[in-house]
Amino acid sequence: GGKVMAGEKYKDIVNVAHRGASGHAPEHTIISYKMGEKMHGDYIEMDLQMTKDGQLIVMHDEKVDRTTDGTGLVRDYTLQQIKQLDAGSWFNEKYPQHADPDYAGLQVPTLEEVFQTFGKNKNYYIETKSPEVYPGMEKELLRLINKYNINKETLLVQSFSAQSLHIMHELDPAIKLVQLLSYKSNAVITNEEMAAIKEYAMGVGPNYTYLNQEYVQKVIQSGLEIHPYTVNDKETMQRLIDWGVTGMFTNFPDLLAEVKKGK
Ligand code: G3P
Ligand code: CA
DSSP states (O other): OHHHHHHHHHTTSEEEETTTTTTTSOTTSHHHHHHHHHTTOSEEEEEEEEOTTSOEEEOSSSBSTTTSSOOSBGGGSOHHHHTTSOSSHHHHHHOGGGOOGGGTTOOOOBHHHHHHHHOTTSOEEEEEOSTTTSTTHHHHHHHHHHHTTOOTTSOEEEESOHHHHHHHHHHOTTSEEEEEEOOSSSOOOOHHHHHHHHTTOSEEEEBSTTOOHHHHHHHHHTTOEEOOBOOOSHHHHHHHHHHTOSEEEESOHHHHHHHHTTO
């Protein structure tokens, strides 16, 4: 019946745990990533920043202020200094309903630590953030991907910067890429834009806010994947799936797992 058909259609929807299960635990911590795994996230989403001494760490902002007890730019911190920061207590204060004493004092992980913790066959969805601020970021990312022998079949690298993706593509054409897009009003994409993106990327990641069914269908028919961000309620998840998206980013992979099961 209809339910079974729905199940078939939904099971391939890629569930991307955005900054880990960041609705439940402090974003970009090992706990948050583990929770994403447990809540049926298919991918761990990571944002990269680079320290003063050239180490890649996982953090969304260029500044440490929002997600740690420190202040200032990541690029002005050595890794050793970053490691002194508390990356969990802010979450307990901001989200008392999700607070857990275990979150206090969590450290900012390096990309290497994430690879060491989850291994070469985990699905990683890695964003080069502010690549113009960190020349050489792509090369260092690729060095670590190769050092840890990360499975490139299930690895995705994403960026808002087409230039950063071009650099990745030049360095290693085997790395699968997703072009992030940000719309401030009704989303429109031309055939020329899609053709240009297809030269290097396998998909696009637009903000879901201004999407419409026509946009989604156009992208799908071009052969590109489409993973909108960041979708945190079941009603919107359902609507996007009905429009034909192939996956999405969410802070609540548990909710998307339920929608995929028709719950
Ligand atoms: O990477 C998808 C989505 O996370 C892009 O926006 O600002 O959350 O990195 P942002
Ligand atoms: Ca991101």
